[in-house]
Amino acid sequence: GESVGLHLPTLSVQEGDNSIINCAYSNSASDYFIWYKQESGKGPQFIIDIRSNMDKRQGQRVTVLLNKTVKHLSLQIAATQPGDSAVYFCAERVTGIAGGTSYGKLTFGQGTILTVHP
Amino acid sequence: DADVTQTPRNRITKTGKRIMLECSQTKGHDRMYWYRQDPGLGLRLIYYSFDVKDINKGEISDGYSVSRQAQAKFSLSLESAIPNQTALYFCATSDPGRGGYTFGSGTRLTVV
Numbered sequence: 001g002e003s004v005g006l007h008l009p010t011l012s013v014q015e016g017d018n019s020i021i022n023c024a025y026s027n028s029a030s031d032y033f034i035w036y037k038q039e040s041g042k043g044p045q046f047i048i049d050i051r052s053n054m055d056k057r058q059g060q061r062v063t064v065l066l067n068k069t070v071k072h073l074s075l076q077i078a079a080t081q082p083g084d085s086a087v088y089f090c091a092e093r094v095t096g097i098a099g100g101t102s103y104g105k106l107t108f109g110q111g112t113i114l115t116v117h118p
Numbered sequence: 119d120a121d122v123t124q125t126p127r128n129r130i131t132k133t134g135k136r137i138m139l140e141c142s143q144t145k146g147h148d149r150m151y152w153y154r155q156d157p158g159l160g161l162r163l164i165y166y167s168f169d170v171k172d173i174n175k176g177e178i179s180d181g182y183s184v185s186r187q188a189q190a191k192f193s194l195s196l197e198s199a200i201p202n203q204t205a206l207y208f209c210a211t212s213d214p215g216r217g218g219y220t221f222g223s224g225t226r227l228t229v230v
Binding site: 008034041042043044045046049089104105106108109110111 | 122151153158159160161163166208210214218219220221222223224
């Protein structure tokens with residue numbers, strides 16, 4: 001899961017295994033969540049998102065689970081491949097109201113390093 | 119071409135120098151953001167803009183300024199760079215109809 005500090009959580013798996021990356025989010029008012037993947041030297045890339053009125057959403061080889069009761073988000077990657085090695089981080093959106101316009105900014109977690117061994 | 123382009127990709131500058139990081143996007147999005155990423159830390163918001171007339175400070179705006187020259191362009195300036203501004207800087211855009219951001223490839227800035 002996420003943690004505060006200079007050392008990111010790490011997860012090492014063998015190629016072909018399933019991976020589960022966890023995230024504890026902070027704000028019970030958050031209504032939208034996203035998982036991003038960041039490879040070395042690149043910007044974060046969108047993987048999958050989920051709205052707060054859902055508890056599960058599936059994509060290609062990825063599934064996001066949302067447990068609002070304990071404010072927990074997880075990303076499951078099936079049949080993990082070496083190309084999945086990257087830093088994964090979650091983001092939550094807190095919708096705020098300013099000047100009559102609804103604004104929503106993302107707040108990002110620190111990330112988890114996933115290493116997939118051939 | 120990339121949807122969000124940042125220039126330069128890498129920059130080394132001296133303490134006290136003024137430096138500008140540029141960002142341009144072809145997504146047609148009104149909303150643009152500048153983030154800073156440090157080793158072991160998440161993305162921290164520096165400034166954001168929801169349209170060309172809108173500029174807002176993020177959580178770590180001290181020492182930075184921005185300019186939204188057009189819908190497609192959002193630049194970040196360090197008026198007098200200091201070593202603890204050494205970091206990876208990301209620009210992003212978003213569509214208010216969808217919450218996800220599209221990020222640029224980042225600018226690695228080193229202040230010596």
